[in-house]
Amino acid sequence: MQTLALANQKGGCGKTTVAINLASALAARGERVLLIDLDPQAHASLGLGQADFDGSSIADVLSRDVPITRVARKLPYGFQLVPGSLRVGEFEEVAARMLGPERVLEKALEEVEGLFDWVILDCPTRADGLLAANAIRAASLVVLVVETGAFALQGAVRAQKLFIDLARECEREIDLCVLATLFDPTRALAREILIGMHARFGDAMFDTVIHVSDVAREATAYGMPVDALAPTALVSRQFAALAAEFSDLNDQRESEGRATPLSWPQPEIV
Template identity: 30%
Template sequence: MKVVAVLNQKGGVGKTTLTANLGHALALTGKKVVAMDLDPQGHLSASLGIFKPPRHGLGDVLNGDAVMQAVKIETRESMLLIPAGISLREIEEFGGNAKDRMHLLQNALSQLPEETDYVLIDCPPSSGLLAANAILAVDEVMIPVSGDYLSLNGLAHLMITLRRFDSLRKTPVKKKIVLSRFVARRRLSQEVLEKLLEHFPGLIFQTAIREASALAECPGVGRTIFEYREFSSSAEDFRLLAQDFIEGNTLEQV
């Protein structure tokens, strides 16, 4: 089982889009996927077609009031969803002794079905207790980066934060970057890519997810791109990204 946090404290960079669509892409190749909503906004559930926010979910599991098995939802073949649940917000807001509560997610992961291949965790756009739980629980952090300069700034900050957490882990967390709202013809996008290659060679997945209106339309209808526009360029992006993810294909410095 490989556990991955889709993480970036910056809002709107495509974390939820990536979790839902990469998750489904992996499930379609036959891998057993668990998509987990660690964001109290609960957008992942809606993106997967569950519009009425489930009362119970990951919040209850982290509080010790429920087990994963009881809150899981089978959304697609080979794809389970662990919804956020109403009480997830309280964990972030009334953290209690934060140090004692940073390993809640790590402990809860042992409850997942043994046959699980990949766990993708959709993180909130913040760097509080929930994000800390994710960083300590996962093998790898996948960071979606949209093509603007402020993203680069935020990324440098995030990398420093991740390094700080390494002292609390057995091994350093692996880091991967995904270009998440890429516009190839925009000079700025190209410049961001060049800067990323300069600073993080070997960490950037080969396939970029292009900006596309079909992707923006998906959450509104509660479908992934494979259900909404199976033959679109966006579906192709996610198919290729899933392959990169499985094989570890990254860009090297040019």
């Protein structure tokens, strides 16, 4: 089971959109996928038409020790979702009385080991809180989701350093890779930024780049993944290609017996 934390300390860079559509694209390949909505905004749940905030959620797993299998919902898109909730904020209070509060998610996931091939954690924007610490602690791979806009490279390098520091605090060696999103190929600046990101992050970058797409926006508004709304759209094909890259990466990691880090340059402060 691979656990991916989709993260960045920058808001609105496409983390949730990638979480939803990567989950769906991996499921379309026959993989068993669990998406966990760790964000108090619960956008991944809303973006999948799961907006009933009275139901059980990740808050019950973290604060009340409810097993993940009792909270996970089967969606019509071939994968399961642990919904998010504003109540996840309670976890910070409960955690004050806990030993090792940053390990709660990791422990909860032990119970589903073997039931899923992929667990995808949609992280909140806030990267220095307890939820992010739980995600980093539980993750086998951190996927830094980077919007290819102005200052993208500087932001990505800072985020890289931040997650390496966070992992160090959790006493973990971090594996980190970078995914470029919201790419507009008609803009020279975006093309230059993408070249700069490849130069900086090298092999740690996915070949697939997710473009800006009206279909992506519409699918979120309709509460479904892009491949359910428009399976032949460019963005659906990009998520399918991304899922194939993750499968390849997984095969490679398994054959290496994991855990040699991806080739990853040392962070510099910029």
